Amino acid sequence: MERIEIPVCTVVKSCAGRDKEGLYVVVGKLDYPYVWIADGRKYKLDKPKKKNCRHLQIVGTSVSRGNAGPLRISNEWIRSVLNRAKMELTREGTHV
Template sequence: MDARPQIGQFVKVLRGKDEESYAVIIGIIDDKFVLIADGNKRRFDSPKKKNVLHLELQPAISQEVTNSLQDSGRVTNAKLRYVIQKFAYAKGE
């Protein structure tokens, strides 16, 4: 698994008020920072800038999110909520 974050990758937030929640990377700023959204508190239009060190990169990447971003440059909040819910359920959480 590539240690660098990728668009569409699931992350677990380790620091901050969203601690212990899951989100999806929707943008990469540089080596240190990414933009994450969960479609709920963090909408696609106002993603959270997070230090990669404060995230636990999950081995899964959502093709739905990746494809959506490649096709239209955006992804719906409903889709983000859906893929995160599915991912968390698959992990048994």
């Protein structure tokens, strides 16, 4: 099986579990194949969700950590990134 590494600050979509179809930002890495994800609402930075990489799909949106700086990453920032990603996905869906 192919080993998929998802970098931190990547927007992902959940493909399995109770949070299926939700958009999240990878906020940390654990031992392969697990990562920490957050959405700024239910799963905040202080208590992110542990998720298997095999149950995540990378969305075409990638967030550069340099834009936010290491100290500016917050729940509000995550929510704004996810809102922009949702708008991009809906825009792409209407053009098809």
